[in-house]
Amino acid sequence: MTLDAEQLGQSKADLAETLRTLRKRAGLSQVRLAKRCNVSQSKISKIETGEITPSLVDVELILRAAGASEQLVAEVTALARLANTEWQPIRSSWRRGLEKRQAELAGLEAEARELRYFLPAMITGLLATPEYIRASLEYSPGDISKTVARKLERQTVLYDATKSFTFLLTEQAIRWAVVPPPAMAVQIDRLASLSHLPNVRIGLISMGTAISRGPMNTFTIYDDRLTTVETFTGRTVFRDSRDITEHLNVFKQYERKAQFGDAARALLQEWASLYR
DSSP states (O other), X not given: OOOOHHHHOSSHXXXXXXXXXXXXXXXXXXXXXXXXXXXXXXXXXXXXXXXXXXXXXXXXXXXXXXXXXXXXXXXXXXXXHHHXXXXXXXXXXXXXXXXXXXXXXXXXXXXXXXXXXXXXXXOOGGGOOHHHHHHHTTTSOSOOHHHHHHHHHHGGGGGXXXXXXXXXXXXXXXXXXSSOHXXXXXXXXXXXXXXXXXXXXXXXXXXXXXOSSOOOOEEEEETTTEEEEEETTEEEEEOOHHHHHHHHXXXXXXXXXXXXXXXXXXXXXXXXXXXX
16 A cells, blocks of 8 residues: 555644554554554554654554555655654744743753753853843844843753753854953853853864864754754754754764863853953
């Protein structure tokens, strides 16, 4: 049996319907399928009703249990990857209010234990001074005072000793003049100060460091379960384990080239002095 990829669609609802149809065509009840996949019947039910989005592993188990052909496995797996990827346009955040986006980020940070940030262009809000945060929101519509306050509130998570943070920043990200020179010096000093926290690692990739892979996007990895990638027009959320693993591999490549500890603080002191 072959299904056209366009007919399958790209939504979570279409994935749920497709898996339900395949089970029925295979003559399997939810109970029998659950046993073959070594999962609960309630999980199969929730997958088929779209209540939960199955992982790639779940989908492959279901397809194999239903006796799907290799071609169909490939097609439905591709659909599952789409269902595990979410696009969040920035205009949507503007409509809802940027402070609500801050609440969502705080939720992600609260759930995660190991957080990794790759920052090739600018300093993230968790590490930023109030002046830097306000300036970085200059092009956002509406009153940004609430968003600034929420960003500053989120910074308390850095002092949670049960969590570990690794921030990788390029020299450009640190030296990009978002605020006037005196304020930039203060911002860079703040990075040096935060690098002394026992659960915070700040790694710097200075200009001239030989790295064959270009820094394409800002991205954040929450444990090994979710990755967000940011662009000018919005962010993509990846929940597919293969996408997360790829970003972890990229992060490790940059991490090996970064300078940490006293070496990083020496660079920060040098760059801050250029703004004084």
